[in-house]
Each structure stands twice: as C-alpha cells, then as structure tokens.
Amino acid sequence: DVVMAQSPLSLPVTLGQPASISCRSSQSLVHSDGNTYLNWFQQRPGQAPRRLIYKVSNRDSGVPDRFSGSGSGTDFTLKISRVEADDVGVYYCMQGTQWPYTFGQGTNLDIK
Amino acid sequence: EVQLVESGGGLVQPGGSLRLSCAASGFTFSRNWMSWVRQVPGKGLEWVANIKEDGSDKYYVDSVKGRFTISRDNAKNSLYLQINSLRAEDTAVYYCVRPRGDYWGQGTLVTVSS
Numbered sequence: 001d002v003v004m005a006q007s008p009l010s011l012p013v014t015l016g017q018p019a020s021i022s023c024r025s026s027q028s029l030v031h032s033d034g035n036t037y038l039n040w041f042q043q044r045p046g047q048a049p050r051r052l053i054y055k056v057s058n059r060d061s062g063v064p065d066r067f068s069g070s071g072s073g074t075d076f077t078l079k080i081s082r083v084e085a086d087d088v089g090v091y092y093c094m095q096g097t098q099w100p101y102t103f104g105q106g107t108n109l110d111i112k
Numbered sequence: 113e114v115q116l117v118e119s120g121g122g123l124v125q126p127g128g129s130l131r132l133s134c135a136a137s138g139f140t141f142s143r144n145w146m147s148w149v150r151q152v153p154g155k156g157l158e159w160v161a162n163i164k165e166d167g168s169d170k171y172y173v174d175s176v177k178g179r180f181t182i183s184r185d186n187a188k189n190s191l192y193l194q195i196n197s198l199r200a201e202d203t204a205v206y207y208c209v210r211p212r213g214d215y216w217g218q219g220t221l222v223t224v225s226s
Binding site for chain 2 (some may be wrong): 040041048049050054060068092094096099100101102103104105106
C-alpha cells in the first residue's frame, strides 16, 4: 500500500500568518494515465471531510484562493497564505492513484 | 444539489452484522463509481471499498476483505455496505463518497460492543 506521511501533525498558527503542510508518498503518485491523483481535504470538528484541492493543484469551487497545492511525484504541499479562524480543523492528503486509496495521518491546524 | 444520505448504523455486538445504505440524489448515480470511507472517532480516515458504475468491479481494503460487501442498486440510486463478523476495530463513522472525493455524506456511526 502507498503510505502517505504528513508533517507537521500539529500546526498552531497566528491569525493572518501563512501555513504549510507537507505530504510525502512512499511511491510515485503519477498514474498510468498521466494524472497525479493527490487530493487535500479539510475536516472541521463534527463535519465530514471537504475536498479543497484535487490532482495536486486544482482548487475546488468555493475554496478561497488563500489555499494552494503544489508538488509532484512523491512530494506535495498545501499552503494557506493567510490563516483565518474558519481554517481551524484537520487537513488530510489522500492518494487516489493506486488501490487501496490512502490518507495521510492528518494535520491539526489551530490558532495560537 | 448533490446529496448523499447514509443510514443503517447503530450498536451491534461483536460477530454481528449490519447493512448500511446510502441514498444519492442530485447527480447521475449510475454513471459514477462509488465508495465507502470510514473514520474511527477522533482518528484518521480509511478508504474501505469501491464499486464500479454497473457493479461489475469491486475493490476492498485488506482489513475488510471477506467480511464486507459493497453493492448498489442504480434503479434506486442507492449504495450499500453489508458488514459481517463485526469486530471492535470496525467501530467508526462510515461515509458514502464519490471516489473523486468531491461528494461526501454526513456519515453513519457503527459501534461494535458487547
């Protein structure tokens, strides 16, 4: 199985400051069709996960442009340019390239 | 508006069975792969099973093979998960999901305890 390793696991951030989460996969996430199926999810307390970014860097509809995704191969990053109070929650990377699909351990973002 | 509504969770004894259901609306269910994802309360996410549009292909994570069965009824826009031989470690919220990850239900809680 593809192991997804996130860091840090805990991320206290001051309001208005940037934040960055790293996600590394144990194998390349480039699919045979040429796409890289790396998604980022946000899960607020008591809610289902919500997809923010798909295929590495594509922002979902309604996601603020403060959120951006980048990376390639086995190394990926989610960046928030200016953290707002509404961003508190757990962030997961997830690979959909190889079955079984797998998630990172999650990064708990809170406000300092 | 897309809606995925799970039902069927509850408290069950170890070794017991449950059938989870997911009612889909707002998109063409029959043209989409569908999935179940679970989350132990307070813990991370695990992708459990996928099923092809017509039900002809199914994939399971190793931890549930032989005990879980994913199925669908496209005429009823419904997805199912039959869970047998339940174990304490199956206690989780089970989500109905489109495999792209863009559509999630609210989840249904399965608790396995004597």
